[in-house]
Amino acid sequence: MNKNFLFENYKDDFRVGAALAGFIYDDDFSLPWKKTPDGKDLPDFKNLPDKEIASKHFNLIVAENDTKMEHVYRGLNDFNFDRADKLVKFGKKNGQDIRWHTLVWHSQSPDWIFDADCKAQPRPKWDPNKPFVPPTPEEIAAKCTVSKEELERRLQNYIFTVGDRYKNDICSVDVVNECISDKNFKLRTIEDYSRWSLILGDDYIEKAFFWAKDAFPKSNLVINDYNLEMIKGKREGMRDLLEVLLRKGVPVDTVGLQMHIDIKNPPVAEIAETIEMFGKMGLRVIVTEMEVSMYTSREEARRDFTAAELEEQAERYRSIFECFRQEARRGILQDVVLWGVTDRFSWKNNFPVPNRPDAPLLFDTEGKKKPAFIQLSSF
Numbered sequence: 001m002n003k004n005f006l007f008e009n010y011k012d013d014f015r016v017g018a019a020l021a022g023f024i025y026d027d028d029f030s031l032p033w034k035k036t037p038d039g040k041d042l043p044d045f046k047n048l049p050d051k052e053i054a055s056k057h058f059n060l061i062v063a064e065n066d067t068k069m070e071h072v073y074r075g076l077n078d079f080n081f082d083r084a085d086k087l088v089k090f091g092k093k094n095g096q097d098i099r100w101h102t103l104v105w106h107s108q109s110p111d112w113i114f115d116a117d118c119k120a121q122p123r124p125k126w127d128p129n130k131p132f133v134p135p136t137p138e139e140i141a142a143k144c145t146v147s148k149e150e151l152e153r154r155l156q157n158y159i160f161t162v163g164d165r166y167k168n169d170i171c172s173v174d175v176v177n178e179c180i181s182d183k184n185f186k187l188r189t190i191e192d193y194s195r196w197s198l199i200l201g202d203d204y205i206e207k208a209f210f211w212a213k214d215a216f217p218k219s220n221l222v223i224n225d226y227n228l229e230m231i232k233g234k235r236e237g238m239r240d241l242l243e244v245l246l247r248k249g250v251p252v253d254t255v256g257l258q259m260h261i262d263i264k265n266p267p268v269a270e271i272a273e274t275i276e277m278f279g280k281m282g283l284r285v286i287v288t289e290m291e292v293s294m295y296t297s298r299e300e301a302r303r304d305f306t307a308a309e310l311e312e313q314a315e316r317y318r319s320i321f322e323c324f325r326q327e328a329r330r331g332i333l334q335d336v337v338l339w340g341v342t343d344r345f346s347w348k349n350n351f352p353v354p355n356r357p358d359a360p361l362l363f364d365t366e367g368k369k370k371p372a373f374i375q376l377s378s379f
């Protein structure tokens with residue numbers, strides 16, 4: 001087919017999106033430090049190829065971090081929409097649709113919101129010479145002093161304030177992110193660091209969806225999670241939760257599969273099975289955070305990747321996008337969003353192993369098209 005821009009190749013089937021880091025859409029972007037952690041000079045953010053790639057190849061965008069609650073909800077009546085406004089402006093200028101990620105999540109929520117007096121909780125000082133010991137669930141719970149009623153008010157205020165400002169600009173909203181526990185595939189609790197479930201109880205999920213329906217009447221309302229395509233028990237846990245929510249008339253209409261996968265796993269057939277399972281329930285599916293890691297385990301040491309490995313990655317992307325096309329033509333899959341633009345700034349360079357460069361996206365560290373891009377733009 002060979003169209004100029006990636007999204008054009010899939011235009012009749014699904015939107016192709018990317019998560020964008022702040023420097024891409026914020027012309028005033030700067031960092032408070034002068035060097036990278038390993039002592040190198042910072043890049044000249046104004047002139048990176050990522051900006052142009054992001055504006056040309058995708059017809060859907062989402063902020064990688066700037067629309068998370070900790071960035072936006074700075075205090076009780078203190079909202080910071082600076083970056084979110086810039087994201088929306090960038091998308092409008094480029095004719096792109098825009099997603100909101102995310103409204104309720106156990107991670108990247110501001111600490112003040114769980115405190116009765118709205119005080120930000122001092123975080124333990126990080127000492128680079130000692131291994132980082134995360135606080136225990138008990139220590140976290142001890143700092144949750146806000147009442148259920150007050151936290152509900154704060155959450156409701158957040159959802160409606162964001163909706164008031166952006167309801168006409170946002171095509172879909174991740175209302176609840178990562179609410180399934182990896183331990184038993186039931187709802188995440190404080191044992192898995194959910195302060196929302198600790199204080200509000202399990203029905204915070206349905207409340208958030210009802211509020212989101214009023215606040216974003218035109219947007220698709222998404223429940224988003226990882227490893228649903230990777231772990232059968234986890235997707236069945238999500239299915240069980242959704243059955244209850246749908247029976248109660250909760251306005252969730254879309255399942256978001258994050259799809260942080262790797263070059264070998266999971267098999268394409270399992271991805272198809274996952275999409276179809278939710279399709280059969282009458283739900284739409286979107287892929288919200290895809291990348292294909294070159295590593296298949298935490299244990300693998302960092303290495304340079306061979307041309308053959310990059311070809312293998314390209315084949316893997318292609319076979320999965322073929323599956324996406326079929327599922328879109330069945331009317332289930334609607335969007336596919338990649339979690340980043342170039343390999344240089346992928347979060348996978350530091351996750352799950354810090355400082356282990358990965359190469360999971362379609363453009364290399366210099367912004368050059370990788371074999372995976374070539375494959376995806378030519379079938």
Ligand code: XIL
Pocket residue numbers: 064065177258289347
């Ligand atoms: C990640 C970002 O990519 C990082 O920059 C940030 O430091 C942590 O969060 N699931 C999600 C995303 O829903 O918001 C996460 O994004 C990746 C996992």
